[in-house]
Amino acid sequence: MTAPARASYVERRRPPRGARRSRTGIGAVVLLGLSAVGGMQLVRDSHDVTTESFANLSAAIAPELAPSAEPTPDAFGRSGEVKVRFTLPGEPIEFPLAIGGNADALQYQWVTVSDSVAVGEPRPLTTERPIAPKLPGFYRIAIVRDSARTIVSEPALAVMVPFDRKLGNWLNGYRIGTYLSERIGHTRGRPEVPVGFVEVKPELLDLPLSKHLKLADFVTHDDQDNVWPKYVALNPRLLDKLELVLSDLGGAARPELAIDVHSGFRSPSHNREVRRAASDSRHQYGDAADVQIDANGDGKITLTDEIRVMLAVDRVERAHPDLVGGLGIYTSRRYRTPYLHIDTRGKRSRWTG
Template sequence: MMRRRTALIASGFVAILAAVIYQPPGELLAGSSADSYRRAVPRVAAAMATKGSSGEVRMHFVRAGERVAFPLDIRGAQSTLGFRYQWVHVGTGESADVMRPVDGDTLLAPLTPGFYELAVMRNGVTQRIEEPRLAVLVPFELKLGSTLNGYQIGRYPAEWSRNEQGEKPTGFAEVHEEHLDLPLTKHLKVRDFVTHDRQTSWPKYVAVDPRVLDKIELVLRELARRRGEEQADFTLEVHSGFRTPLHNSNVEGSARDSRHLYGDAADVAIDADGDGQLTLFDAYRVEQAVDWVERLHPELAGGLGVYSSRRYATPYCHIDARGERKRWRG
C-alpha cells in the first residue's frame, strides 16, 4: 500500500513538473484573452503630414498654449474616441501637462517652454510618439534689451528702427547642453543651429524656421534622385544656422538683416557627388537641386548664395526660405 501511494505521489510530481516546464507554441496561444487584448490595442503614430513635404522634419517650433496641427495615424480604431494625450519632457519623460482628449487633428501645446514628446493613452495603455517632437518657444517679448535670461542676443533691425511691425522671430527655443543632439530632421540637429559665438553660459537661445529644415531635406532627396539613389545619405557640414544679431554684426561680409537672424537660413557644404570631397562641382549640383525644389514647392522659395571664392576653405551654399527667390555668388 505504501509503495502504491509513493508511486502515485511520484507520478503526480512528474506531471506537475512537466506542466511547468512545457511552453505551448505561440500559435496555440493566439486565441488566448491576453493575446487578443494585445492585438486589440490600436497602434498610434504621427501622421506623415506632421513631417513636412520631405517627410523628414522631426521638430515643430510653437508658441506656448498654441493649437498645433498634429494629426495622428491610428490603426485598429475607427475614431479618436477614448484617446487622451499628454506632453512629456524629452529625456525625463515627466508629465508636463494635464491629460486632454484627442478631438481632432490639432493638439494644445504645453504652457511652459521646453522640448516635448507626445504620449497617447487609451484603456490604460500609453504609447509614446518620439517624433516629431515639440519645441515650445520663449516669446520674443521676454527679451530685455539685448539679453534673454542672461544670454546676449543683441538687437534686431526692427528694434533699432523702433518699427513695431518690423520682422522679428516669434520666439526662441531654450537650449541646454543635453539638447544639442536632438534631431531637427534626418540630417540636422539642434547643435547645427546654435550660434557659434564665444558665450559659455547655458541655456542658449535659438530661432528656427521649420521651412528651411524641410527645404534642405528636399534638396538632399533631389540630389539622391539625380544620383539614382533612394536614400539621401550625404556628408553634410553646417557652417552656420541661427545667428544672434550680436554675433552677426561681427561676421565679415554679413548683411545687417541676414536671414540667419530669423532662423530660416543655413550655410551648408554638401558632398553632392559622394566622392568624399567638397568641391565647386558639389556647390553647382546643390544650386541645381535648390532650383528644382523651389519649382516643385514655391512655398519654400528663398535665397541661394554660392560661395566659391578661394578665401573659403571649401565651397558652400547659403540656403534660406524667406518667401521670395534671390540668387547671388560670393
C-alpha cells in the first residue's frame, strides 16, 4: 500500500508560459530589469549588485509569479488514471506536487471530499512529506496562501482505519469476520491481513477511484445493506492494473471502454458463504476483482471478449512485472455470461472455472 520512495516530495517549477501579467504592465518592466541584472552578473562579481536593488526587484516581481501547485504525472500511478492515494491516520505520505512561483509562504491543509470542510490547521508546504489527517475518510489537499485557499481536485487521499481497530469479527458495527492467519496463525506463503480498511459512507459510493472505477464497485455484496459505514480492503495496485488493461484494449480509439465489476472486496465473513470460494481468496485482501469487459464494443459479453482481455492482462504483466498475479476465466453454464478474475497477488497463476 506504500508508494515507492522519491528523492523529493514537493517539486518547484517555473510558472507556465503566458502567465498572467498585471494591468499596470509593471511585470514586463520588472522582467526586463531582472534580465539586465542577470547580464551584469555574467561580467561582474555578484557582490556588485546591491542587496537593496535585488530586494526591490524581488518585491516587485512577486505578484507576477503567483504561487501554484498541481500534481505531478506520477501521482496517478503507472496507468496515469488512479485518482486516490491510500494511507493510515497521521502518517507521513508521498503526495507528489509541482510547486511554481513564489511558494515560500505556501501552506497545505486537508479538506473533506464530501463537503470541503477543513481538517486541522494549515502546515508549511515544504520538501518534507505531508502528514495525513488523523481521522479516517476521504480528503483533498488544499494549498493555502494568506487567506486564499485552492483545492487540488485530484488525487484524493483515502485515510484508512488500521486493521488492529477490528475487534474479533467486527469493525465499528460492521461484520467483517476473521482472516485465515487470525484463525490458524501466520504460515509461510500465506497472506496475513490487510493494512487497513477504507471507510465507506452512502454519499461516497460514486466517488471515482480511477478513470473507470468507483468506490461502489468494491463494496461487499452481503446481507448488511443497511449497515453504515461499511469497510473495504483495497490495494491501489489493483486499480492500476485494471486501468492498464483497459488502456491496452481501448487505447486512444476507444477511451470510453466500460468495465463491470461483479465482485471486488469480499469480507472473510461473506467469503465463507460464497460457493467454491477459496479460504484464502484474494478478494479478502483487496487486490482482486471479478470483471466483465466488452472488449470489442458490440454491446455483448462473449468468450471472445474475455479471451481478448486475458491477452491484454498478459501484456500488462510483461510490461509491469510488479503487477503480476492471478487470472482465471469462468465459462461454466452456471454463469449466464463468462467473466474473469484478475488480481495482483505477486506471482503468476492461471486457471479456468
